[in-house]
Amino acid sequence: MxxxxxxxxxxxxxxxxxxxxxxxxxxxxxxxxxxxxxxxxxxxxxxxxxxxxxxxxxxxxxxxxxxxxxxxxxxxxxxxxxxxxxxxxxxxxxxxxxxxxxxxxxxxxxxxxxxxxxxxxxxxxxxxxxxxxxxxxxxxxxxxxxxxxxxxxxxxxxxxxxxxxxxxxxxxxxxxxxxxxxxxxxxxxxxDPIGLELAGALKNVYALAAGMSDGLGYENNTRAMMITRGLAEMTCIGTAFGAEPLTFLGLAGVGDLFLTCSSPTSRNYTVGYRLGQGESLETIIDTLGSVAEGVSTAKAVKNIIEELDVKAPIATSIYNVLYEGKDVRTAVSDLMAMPPSRELELPPKAGGPKWRLVKKVGLE
Structure with a gap:
C-alpha cells in the first residue's frame, strides 16, 4: 500500500x-x-x-x-x-x-x-x-x-x-x-548538498581500499580498520571543503560507506578486490561491464586533498595504486608503517571551496 x-x-x-x-x-x-x-x-x-x-x-x-x-x-x-x-x-x-x-x-x-x-x-x-x-x-x-x-x-x-x-x-x-x-x-x-555529494563520491574511493584488503586475504580486523579510517578521512576532507561534519555520520556518509565497503556486489569493492588478487586495472575495467565511479573519482580526490592541504593517506595510496603503479601489498605495508597520530582531528581551517561554490549558486 x-x-x-x-x-x-x-x-x-x-x-x-x-x-x-x-x-x-x-x-x-x-x-x-x-x-x-x-x-x-x-x-x-x-x-x-x-x-x-x-x-x-x-x-x-x-x-x-x-x-x-x-x-x-x-x-x-x-x-x-x-x-x-x-x-x-x-x-x-x-x-x-x-x-x-x-x-x-x-x-x-x-x-x-x-x-x-x-x-x-x-x-x-x-x-x-x-x-x-x-x-x-x-x-x-x-x-x-x-x-x-x-x-x-x-x-x-x-x-x-x-x-x-x-x-x-x-x-x-x-x-x-x-x-x-x-x-x-x-x-x-x-x-547540506555539498556534504551529501562529497560523501557519495568519497565512499567509492574507500570501497576500493576495502576490496583491496579483502583481495589480499586480510580479514575482519583490517576491513573494520579501513571503513573506520575511511570515514575519518572522508569527514576531514569534507569539513575542510566546507561540508557539515555530521553529514558524514548519516545515511549518505557512514551508511553508504559501510554498504559499499562490505558487499561483493559493489562495483568499487569488486575493482579493489580484483586489484588485491593481482589483476591489472585495465583488465578489470574492460571486463567489469559497468562503471566504477571510484576509479575516476580517485584522481579528483587527489587534487582536492592537495588543494585543501589535508592528510588522507588511504585516499592518496589508492591514487598511487591506480595511477602510479604502486604495488597493492606495498601500499598497505606503507600505511601500517606510518608513525602514530591522533585518531580524530578536524582541520583548523575550513570552507574555502564551499564559499566559492556558494557564491557561484548565488547564496553568498
Missing part, C-alpha cells in the same frame, strides 16, 4: 542499474515514468518486454514505465514533466545538461533530482557546480540530491531502504521526498 502522493510525470535520464531501479520504484508508486536511454536497442526491448536487457535482467518492471530515446526529449515533452531525475555517470553529466538547458522552460521548471555519485575529472567539480555552470545559479540552488545505502537489486525487491535527500532549497528536498517516500523507501531531508 502506498502513501498516495500526488501523481507525477517523471523523466529518468539513464537506464543503468540505479536509473532502472528508481524508475521501477517510482512506477510502482503510481507515477508516470519515462526512462531515457541513449541505446535504441534498450528502448525497443524495454517497451516490448518490460525488461532491461543489460541491467536487472530478471526483473519485470512496472507497467507505468515507458522507455524513450535515443534522442533527448524535446522542449515540448519536457514542459509536461514534473520531475527530471539524472542517473547518468558524473563524467557525462555536463554535456547532457548543456544540451537540455535550452529545452527547459524558465517559467515552468520541473523538480530536478540528481543521484549520480562522483567528481568530474579535469575540473574537480561536484555535480552542484556542473549544474551552476551549465544551467545557471537559480537551477543549481533548487537542485536536489539523493544518496545513501541503496543497492539497485534490493530496491526492486522492495527491501526496506533509507536515503538522504538534500538541497539548498529545503522546499525542493521536501518535494523530492514526497515523490519517493514509500513504506519500503524512507527519505530523510537535509540542507
Amino acid at each position: 502506498t502513501l498516495s502522493p500526488d501523481k507525477s510525470r517523471v523523466v529518468i535520464f539513464g537506464a543503468g542499474n540505479f536509473g532502472s531501479c528508481l524508475a521501477d520504484h517510482l512506477g510502482d508508486s503510481d507515477h508516470d515514468v519515462y526512462m531515457w536511454s541513449r541505446d535504441a536497442s534498450i528502448v525497443e526491448h524495454f517497451n516490448k518486454f518490460h525488461r532491461n536487457p543489460q541491467f536487472l535482467k530478471e526483473h519485470a518492471f512496472s507497467e507505468n514505465i515507458k522507455a524513450i530515446g535515443p534522442d533527448l526529449p524535446t522542449a515540448d515533452f519536457l514542459s509536461e514533466m514534473d520531475v527530471l531525475l539524472f542517473a547518468i555517470p558524473t563524467q557525462g553529466l555536463r554535456c547532457n545538461l548543456k544540451l537540455l538547458r535550452p529545452r527547459l522552460d524558465e517559467n515552468k521548471l520541473p523538480l530536478l533530482i540528481f543521484v549520480n555519485k562522483g567528481i568530474e575529472m579535469g575540473t574537480n567539480a561536484l555535480t552542484l557546480e556542473i549544474i551552476a555552470d551549465t544551467c545557471g545559479e537559480h537551477i543549481a540552488r533548487a537542485a536536489t540530491f539523493i544518496s545513501g545505502p541503496s543497492f539497485a537489486k534490493e530496491i526492486v525487491r522492495r527491501r526496506p531502504t533509507s536515503v538522504s535527500v538534500a538541497s539548498f532549497t529545503i522546499s525542493e528536498a521536501e518535494k523530492a521526498t514526497q515523490v519517493f517516500h514509500q513504506p519500503w523507501f524512507r527519505c530523510y531531508t537535509g540542507g
Whole structure:
C-alpha cells in the first residue's frame, strides 16, 4: 500500500542499474515514468518486454514505465514533466545538461533530482557546480540530491531502504521526498548538498581500499580498520571543503560507506578486490561491464586533498595504486608503517571551496 502522493510525470535520464531501479520504484508508486536511454536497442526491448536487457535482467518492471530515446526529449515533452531525475555517470553529466538547458522552460521548471555519485575529472567539480555552470545559479540552488545505502537489486525487491535527500532549497528536498517516500523507501531531508555529494563520491574511493584488503586475504580486523579510517578521512576532507561534519555520520556518509565497503556486489569493492588478487586495472575495467565511479573519482580526490592541504593517506595510496603503479601489498605495508597520530582531528581551517561554490549558486 502506498502513501498516495500526488501523481507525477517523471523523466529518468539513464537506464543503468540505479536509473532502472528508481524508475521501477517510482512506477510502482503510481507515477508516470519515462526512462531515457541513449541505446535504441534498450528502448525497443524495454517497451516490448518490460525488461532491461543489460541491467536487472530478471526483473519485470512496472507497467507505468515507458522507455524513450535515443534522442533527448524535446522542449515540448519536457514542459509536461514534473520531475527530471539524472542517473547518468558524473563524467557525462555536463554535456547532457548543456544540451537540455535550452529545452527547459524558465517559467515552468520541473523538480530536478540528481543521484549520480562522483567528481568530474579535469575540473574537480561536484555535480552542484556542473549544474551552476551549465544551467545557471537559480537551477543549481533548487537542485536536489539523493544518496545513501541503496543497492539497485534490493530496491526492486522492495527491501526496506533509507536515503538522504538534500538541497539548498529545503522546499525542493521536501518535494523530492514526497515523490519517493514509500513504506519500503524512507527519505530523510537535509540542507547540506555539498556534504551529501562529497560523501557519495568519497565512499567509492574507500570501497576500493576495502576490496583491496579483502583481495589480499586480510580479514575482519583490517576491513573494520579501513571503513573506520575511511570515514575519518572522508569527514576531514569534507569539513575542510566546507561540508557539515555530521553529514558524514548519516545515511549518505557512514551508511553508504559501510554498504559499499562490505558487499561483493559493489562495483568499487569488486575493482579493489580484483586489484588485491593481482589483476591489472585495465583488465578489470574492460571486463567489469559497468562503471566504477571510484576509479575516476580517485584522481579528483587527489587534487582536492592537495588543494585543501589535508592528510588522507588511504585516499592518496589508492591514487598511487591506480595511477602510479604502486604495488597493492606495498601500499598497505606503507600505511601500517606510518608513525602514530591522533585518531580524530578536524582541520583548523575550513570552507574555502564551499564559499566559492556558494557564491557561484548565488547564496553568498
